[in-house]
Amino acid sequence: MTKAPRTAPAADAMTNRNKLLVLLASVLVLASVAGVVGWSYQADRKDHVQAGKPAAGAGTVSLAPGGPPRIVFRSLEYGPHRDELSSVPADAPDGPRTYSGVKCMRFYAAAGTGICLQSEMGAYSETYTALVLDSSLQETRRIPLAGIPNRARVSPSGHMAAWTVFVGGDGYAQKTFSTRTSILDTRTGALQPSLEEYAVTKDGKPFHPADANFWGVTFIDDEHFYATLGSGGKTYLIHGDVTTKTATTLRTNLECPSLSPDGTKIAFKKRVPGLPENLPWRLYVLDLKTMQEHPVAETRSLDDQVAWSDDNNLVYSLPDYDAHLYTVPADGSGAPRVLAREALSPAWVR
Template identity: 40%
Template sequence: MSRRTRPAAFAALCLALAGGSTAYVLQERADTQERISSPPSVPVATSPAAAEGPVLVFRHTGVDQEYGVVATVPLADPSGPRSFTGVVCDRVDATATTRSCLRTGRGVVTSYDALVLDADWEETGSAPLPGLPSRTRLSPDGSLVATTAFVSGHSYLTRGFSTATEVRRVGGASYGNLEEFALEIDGEPAAPRDRNVWGVTFADDDRIFYATVGTRGRTYLVRGDLVERTLETVADDVECPSLSPDGTRIAFKQADGRGSGRRWTPAVLDLATGERTVLSGEERNVDDQLAWLDDDTVLYGVPRPDEPGVSDVWSLDTDPDAEPELLVEQAWSPGVVR
């Protein structure tokens, strides 16, 4: 995998967006090329040992020679020097033994792939994706991997978008597209033709998971069973769920508004009581699948409005009055390896 693919694509995007005179475009090309050829502006570890122990895994988004490359930082020092893996991903998740990487291959024909890698970031398997990478999650022990891709459209705001979400056993068989599982909405069998499933989070390493089902303009949190091949609704208006480490709560994004005016706010659902806590201290649009740093803190990426392609990872306590804090700059798609 070439780490040069991403910076070249970013440069092309910058040039495509640039307007004005030929001189302006040429200067933009020179400036962009200089940036993507430069070393990272954040601290870089000088030894792989810096990445040992519990780490935070993420996609580096600094516009430099490491753009798009997966990096790690120690959980004890998230703002400290980062170690680069050499692997380019659009989305990433990791456990102590397994890594999942969704990537876009740009060439004469654009391709999309889901890679499985070992603890040393060496590829052990791959499968094609039917469209643009969106989400990936591993079960706690790394034996199950879920992937979501957009089959048509490029975001949840696109009219008529379609997703394909698949769960497979690492090194083994696929359970197929989750849209083919038997669906119950509020206890009644349902088979809507417009259903979409996305944002898997695993409850165990064998069969139980949670996900989002969207149909007829509504979204539902569903509890899935890989053995029974079933999906049962648990709550309304839940998108991109993430199960807490203690298994008691779901962190998710909650939609406010519709269409181009839609905005997502992080929230937490208590599975035992159904109580919903909106984390209103975060006032920006959070269009991400949250991750849990610990039992009381969630993580997510937020793009920088003034720097295309650059995003940062923020942390937020699950207290409703908490304010977000910058955790890792120039980062996206965080995953915690405990």
């Protein structure tokens, strides 16, 4: 039997070297392509962010009532002012911004009082804090938080503040999560650390399940509020009393209520069958006189506690890339539109 001729060692070495050269050339080509793609992505991303970038305005940010109406919010534009509380005229919401230097994850204000939920990265962990701010954004009180800031509200008088944090899990769409909602009297410093201390009544009977979670306070006045209670896979609108530490369930499938300035309507997010499990909500409005609800013209899913710019219009954010603020009429008419780019947690100061 004739054996195949054996390749000479020199030929083997040459072949291996050629293979290596081909491999290196391929790697360089792939790296070059990846670099071009990466550069192109970064360039597109930068152009996308810089396009329409809000200009800087002169002045100071104030929460004091009076003067021309304005909006104070957390700015999300990339750069040195990212996460700072910023102010714009209410009639020019996408105009030049005045920056404060105060950074917040969540923010709200009313009657010259602000609540700012902050995060700070330490050497080994991240800590969270609630700051009570006066009308000039000076800190008047500081309270450590047990988890990730999520919701914040101030009563119309500015005397009460509330916030919600995640202490387990990180989203309402998860099947298991844990929240803690606190209420603070900004005048006395009296703190109710958790609404879980409240005695809840459902259908005329005591209701305090072990898996109860509370979130999304919206104040009626200094003594009363609405909020969400979650238990057993259901959510309930509750009416709470700060003085007696009691609450009563009013209806189901209602989350993150937001009371209109005139106290007649509640905007909320509602779980709608057929939507993705991670974003199952649509924006609705409840008429408190008739207890009838209707959807608004925003058909995209959202996870936010909306704000009211006035008695007839809602403002909210969507979980998209830019985190713009959008607005839509509360009566179900019209269509959503962008109110302010790269912004979150708005409060109207009048």
